[in-house]
Amino acid sequence: ELQLNYYSNSCPKAEEIIKQEVTKLYYEHGNTAVSWLRNLFHDCIVQGCDASLLLESVNGTESEKASGRSFGMRNFKYVNTIKKALEDECPSTVSCADVVALSARDGIVMLGGPRIEMKTGRKDSKESYASVVEEFIPNHNDSISSVLSRFQSIGIDAEGTVAILGAHSVGRVHCVNLVGRLYPTVDPTLDPDHAEYLKGRCPNPTPDPKAVLYARNDRETPMLLDNYYYKNLLSHKGLLTVDQELASDPGTLPFVEKMAADNDYFSEQFSRAALLLSENNPLTGDQGEVRKDCRYVNAS
Numbered sequence: 001e002l003q004l005n006y007y008s009n010s011c012p013k014a015e016e017i018i019k020q021e022v023t024k025l026y027y028e029h030g031n032t033a034v035s036w037l038r039n040l041f042h043d044c045i046v047q048g049c050d051a052s053l054l055l056e057s058v059n060g061t062e063s064e065k066a067s068g069r070s071f072g073m074r075n076f077k078y079v080n081t082i083k084k085a086l087e088d089e090c091p092s093t094v095s096c097a098d099v100v101a102l103s104a105r106d107g108i109v110m111l112g113g114p115r116i117e118m119k120t121g122r123k124d125s126k127e128s129y130a131s132v133v134e135e136f137i138p139n140h141n142d143s144i145s146s147v148l149s150r151f152q153s154i155g156i157d158a159e160g161t162v163a164i165l166g167a168h169s170v171g172r173v174h175c176v177n178l179v180g181r182l183y184p185t186v187d188p189t190l191d192p193d194h195a196e197y198l199k200g201r202c203p204n205p206t207p208d209p210k211a212v213l214y215a216r217n218d219r220e221t222p223m224l225l226d227n228y229y230y231k232n233l234l235s236h237k238g239l240l241t242v243d244q245e246l247a248s249d250p251g252t253l254p255f256v257e258k259m260a261a262d263n264d265y266f267s268e269q270f271s272r273a274a275l276l277l278s279e280n281n282p283l284t285g286d287q288g289e290v291r292k293d294c295r296y297v298n299a300s
């Protein structure tokens with residue numbers, strides 16, 4: 001069972017230490033906060049919130065980070081910074097899965113988003129689920145029905161799915177994930193002026209995947225977790241196919257319209273959905289372990 005303040009006896013300063021580290025890292029590299037938010041999705045939706053995402057590839061184990069779905073993920077080295085601060089205070093006590101959850105919670109606040117009350121007590125997996133990452137994480141051009149059913153399977157309804165995708169109100173998309181909507185012809189659901197702008201950002205129809213060319217998700221408030229994402233969708237400026245589809249499907253459009261009009265409603269729904277995501281199928285009690293180094297299972 002997850003509970004509020006799980007570390008109140010075993011490591012009373014744990015939550016404060018995570019918040020301090022997240023804040024410090026944010027002022028050094030603002031995009032770390034963006035990464036903590038994406039990590040929550042990529043860890044929790046794959047098997048559960050168990051830090052399986054953070055394992056490195058070592059003899060026989062392939063890292064989930066090596067999956068194509070993890071393309072563009074960054075700042076993993078700073079997870080180790082947070083974990084080290086915790087190990088210095090209370091060795092082998094605070095799980096990497098809780099670091100994923102709480103760093104996302106505090107990152108969301110740094111990005112101007114809501115403060116979400118999250119429980120703790122998650123344990124860390126002893127294995128990577130790299131081989132099934134693509135079953136759990138949708139692709140950028142998947143159909144809306146498959147995206148909705150993926151989130152439905154972890155208890156997030158259509159309204160919550162629209163809200164959680166509001167995470168794409170911050171951060172960036174690399175050209176490899178965009179050119180399909182620009183070349184050889186422009187996707188008719190994309191605003192023509194915005195398409196010209198995106199072509200300027202991504203001039204090559206077949207970009208080198210190693211190239212660092214990208215466009216910002218939200219040109220208006222790229223570092224704020226706010227409802228500009230939905231305003232952009234309504235003006236046909238969604239970047240990924242999955243984003244734009246939210247505004248064309250009659251089952252999701254009413255939520256897009258309501259979130260575009262009301263940032264508080266977006267924040268409420270985003271909090272509700274992020275909480276469900278953060279509580280998806282955790283390991284608790286005697287299950288799993290508390291990794292000493294988030295990149296490797298403990299030596300036995």
Ligand code: HEM
Nearest residue numbers: 034037038041071072138139140164167171172173174177
């Ligand atoms: C249907 C579901 C989703 C799909 C297909 C998807 C796909 C993607 C793709 C393709 C990128 C761009 C990667 C790149 O080119 O660098 C991206 C970025 C991002 N995604 Fe998602 N995503 C989904 C849902 C979510 C959710 C639920 C969250 C968080 C709760 C999230 C958070 C982010 C963030 C923060 C970024 C920006 C990362 C950065 O700038 O470093 N995404 N996503």
Ligand SMILES: [Ca+2]
Nearest residue numbers: 043046048052
């Ligand atoms: Ca996981």
Ligand SMILES: [Ca+2]
Nearest residue numbers: 169218221224
């Ligand atoms: Ca924004």
